Amino acid sequence: MPIDFSLTAEQRKLKADAREFAREVLRPVAERADALPDPQDAFRAMKPVYEQAAARGYTSMFLPERYGGGGASMVDFLLAIEELCAVDPGFPTVLLVNGLALMPLLRHGTEAQREKWIGRAAADVRGDFLAGWVVSERGGTANFDHPSPRAGIQLVADHDRARGEYVLHGEKHWPCNAGGWDLQGADVNLCVVRTDRAKGGKDALSAVLVERGTPGVEYAVIDKMAHRTCQNVTMTFRGVRVPAENLLAEGDGDLLVNRNFTWSAPIAGMAAVAVARAAYDFALKWAKTYTGGGSGPIIDHQAVGHLLAEVAAKIEAGRYLCWKAAHDLDACDGEAHAIGGMSKTFCGDLMQSVVFDCMRIVGVNALDRKFPMAKLFRESMVFPLYDEGNLAMQRRRTWGVMADPSFSPDTVVDGERLTFTKSMEGYGVISEVR
Template identity: 85%
Template sequence: MAIDFELTDDQRKIKDQAREFAQEVLRPVADRADALPDPQDAFRATKPVYEQAAALGYPAMFLPAEYGGGGASTVDFLIAIEELCAVDPGFPTTLLVNGLALMPLLQWGTEAQRERWIGAAAADVRGDFLAGWVVSERGGTANFDHPSPQAGIQLVADHDRARGEYVLHGEKHWPCNAGGWDLGGADVNLCVVRTDRRAGGKEALSAVLVERGTPGVRYEVIDTMAHRTCQNVTMTFRGARVPEENLLAPGDGDLLVNRNFTWSAPIAAMAAVAVARGAYDFALKWARTYTGGGAGPIIEHQAVGHLLTEIAAKIEAGRYLCWKAAHYLDASDGEAHALAGMNKTFCGDLMQSVVVDCMRIVGVNALDRKFPLARLYREAMVFPLYDAGNLAMQRRRAWGVMADAAFTPDTFVDGERIPFTKAMEGYGVTSEIG
């Protein structure tokens, strides 16, 4: 079978439509929203954009067709994400987090849960539905699979068997979308919880679906330096009760976390590529017209020409690694834990340097806020830090797969599928808590 990087006619339509939407609908709103001092106001300012995105099917693009979604492949979704994130990476994060909250239902949810929540998301053409992915905590969750009950996830869900409910106590920090448009809560928040206070992370974790309006839940918005068009909150639980039927992945919350960040990794990686592409687009145009006081445009200088070729090569390499990881993920039914993690860390780190190189070409004018590079620099700082973090879960997951005897240097080029197991977890966790 030939290796083909050419877009199909349908994929070109996806690209063209997403680029037009990004330039004509998203850009003017995102530029204004980023400058708003209140982070919730910045998030709410994108609501009209989200409504138009819903009409085009973007929030449901990746959901299965059998539940009313668009049924797009991960590669197709990446093509759209690149165009959106080249203009503003915050708004597409809202779309991504809808997926992080709903995709686990396909693997661990009941049919009733899938029909209710995936169906509701897919049926939303007005742009009202939001879902939140709630895993991170203030003390950090990089060691979520630690063998000590005192480490990792500390939001506890105690089982009240008499009432058929789980009672939640604790706090989550950084979840996106979770507060909803009005801080009354997303329509549903998928929360990773500790359902066994005595066991370690490989046995004690599960997930629960917390519905909008659940008493005992409070939301406080976090004021971030970048990605200001998406929402991050601190979410506090004080005796919040959810019915037993809202539980999923009992005892396998660790696997749910790993698989979910595997799905999101190529998307986050492509977002990094897109921000770098936005900087490159500006720097290239600048170099073709700016003289620096010389006789001709600075692109005629060897130092600038050489640096631009390196920038272009890094962006191309990053994009194709994203496509490869997404294709491998689709072909292996989500079992792309190592390659996806490598993809996210590679692009997240590399694209930071690309943005900085673009600023070097533009020079001191890159600091002028009337140009886009100052904002793109802020946005680029996010990618090594979010979506499981490049120093934490993403690399540890790849490490665990590579340590397995089934892994070889030919695994990815041959398209071999390696199922991710609990034996691959726990690599690099901190020592036992004394």
């Protein structure tokens, strides 16, 4: 069978280098930043780490070599992501969102857009460039493909043909990176917008590139309980004008959203695995040394030993599922939507319970902030909620693919490419407008 889980020499070095960077560079800064009361101060505190990450190529390793990127495979990117997220999952989210903002240009953008923005991101070795992925809205976007124009995406982009511009009105809630280091905007924000006020989500959505310094955009930082080392904001658009050449995916914004979150799914899944791994690492060491007042370490107790064995198995299962999803994305040009969604939802839900089980092993001491468990528990709460959310869009996309006549249980096993189409959308949407 052509299945090999052995890492190459290059992958082992990538993993070792990423682990060293995470422990020596990321950890001390992230620990201080996480404790800062102001969320924007916490994000800005990570700038020196971002600069070193850029110098090492982590900020552009997933971008194509053709435009100056590292050309890394998805599997390679996951190896690095696991090491970074095991120390702090917030900071790698900044890298992930750069990808969410730029990768759609490969499929939906013009060559000029690709050369300008992907090339600029890849050329940044100083750690200045940021890109924002701007989709979510305050009312929620789980029904972004809703058949009614009154539901789903409500950031409207009206075409001013006389001036060759689109004019944006509305609000976005939760976009990451979008405010930039100084709250004057990321270098570019890819915004999913409604370009037709009369049609539903399968026909009316597009995307526009809003460049830093564009007048009419306001940013307000969201104060989060976790992932404090990345930035999330509310963006308000009041008569924001962008050139018509900044438009992409006209009428196909729905496909852009679905395909993009398939790309990010195993990355988010591996981030959850990494946090669980960190909790397991601490709980295992604790169990081997802590006696609980007994005559020997608690790992000698059957209940603890059995629970640790289950925890370890779940982490291994999650990791390999994410590797499989990443492998299929590489092999199928991104068209691995069922396994992608599975990897994110399975790991996001399961790893949350793994962290809690590790806390049970540590006991009441897990609540002591001098130990890492309290932070890991906070961080684990994020994974079922972000990146489309496990209760909604990620599972809906998997559902839509599975409902297609071309899908069979062998599709995932065999790694077959199954192109995502509009016919796979709309499953689970509450179509009645009241």
